[in-house]
Each structure stands twice: as C-alpha cells, then as structure tokens.
Amino acid sequence: MxxxxxxxxxxxxxxxxxxxxxxxxxxxxxxxRDTPLVPGTALPPTWVLVVVAAVAVVLALLCLRWLFGQIPRREVAEWRWSEEAGDTRVTTAAVTEPFSEEVAAYPGVRKVEAELTGPHTAPNLALVVRAHGDADLRGIRRRIDDEGLPRLRQALEVRELPATVEFRLASSRTATRPR
Incomplete structure (x- = not known):
C-alpha cells in the first residue's frame, strides 16, 4: 500500500x-503560454490564505511523520529483576551483543542480528544470520545450537530458549556466473 x-x-x-x-x-x-494562470490579480480573502497555510502545515507535519516512520528502528526492551538486594535492569540489546559477536566469528558468517523478545523468565531469540554464499549453513546452525545457545541460556539463567534462525546468503566471491 x-x-x-x-x-x-x-x-x-x-x-x-x-x-x-x-x-x-x-x-x-x-x-x-502568456495567459495568466488564474483570472484577475486581486488577492483572495484573508481567511482563504489562513486556511491554505494551515492545510500546508498539517500536510508538512504528516509528511514528516511518514518520513520518520520509514527509518528502521529496533525495539529496545528492558528486563527488570527485583530482589531484596535491589533492582537489576538490563536491555536485551546488551544481552544479545556478545552472542551476536560470537556467532559472527564463525566461519562463513558475515553479520548477525539477534533480538530477544518476551519476558526474562521465558525469552525467545530471533536470529538473522548473513552468510557467504558458499558457507556451510548446517555447520553454522549446529555451532549455534551446540555452542552459542547453551552459553546464552546459562547467561540468562533459563532452561529453555526457543530460537528461530533466518539465513540470508550473499553472493560468493568465487562463484562463477553462467554466460
């Protein structure tokens, strides 16, 4: 639309x-081409000019709102624990950043975007892994399941951490194009 x-x-x-x-x-x-656009040269009544200016301002504000709506932004959720010793607050971005860096260091991975959703007692992880075209996707997924997710579960102190992984492939540098 x-x-x-x-x-x-x-x-x-x-x-x-x-x-x-x-x-x-x-x-x-x-x-x-020399004909005037509108007949006469008299200014319209003042109220017409005020209405036109008001409509222009409203349209400009709506356009700005639409323009700012096009800027992609990530939701930054904050988890909060309350204990006798005090409150602990952490953003989900702070939790996923080390995990993303770890997965990005796997062979064949170019970039990783991770997002935690849900409450801190039952989080869900969504990953977007950008990999080279010739990367071993099964190997990357295996390492995520065997190495990365257990450490993240341990850090979050949760038993279960459902994760969805979306792979996006980039063209391989060594790939040949059909002619």
Missing part, C-alpha cells in the same frame, strides 16, 4: 511538472 501510494503521488507530480514544462515551452496547442 505504501509503495503504491508513493508511486501514484510521484506519477501525479511528474505529470503535473511535465505539463507545466510543456505549456512553458509552447508545446501544448491551444494554450497560450
């Missing part, structure tokens, strides 16, 4: 700009 709306707005703007250029250069038959 977002791309369709942007495409339609872009098409309308292109057609309007192209039409204005065509009239300016005298390409459109039957339209005199």
């Amino acid at each position: 977002n791309r369709v709306l942007l495409g339609l707005v872009g098409l309308v703007l292109l057609l309007g700009g192209g039409g204005a250029l065509a009239v300016h250069f005298g390409v459109v038959p039957g339209v005199d």
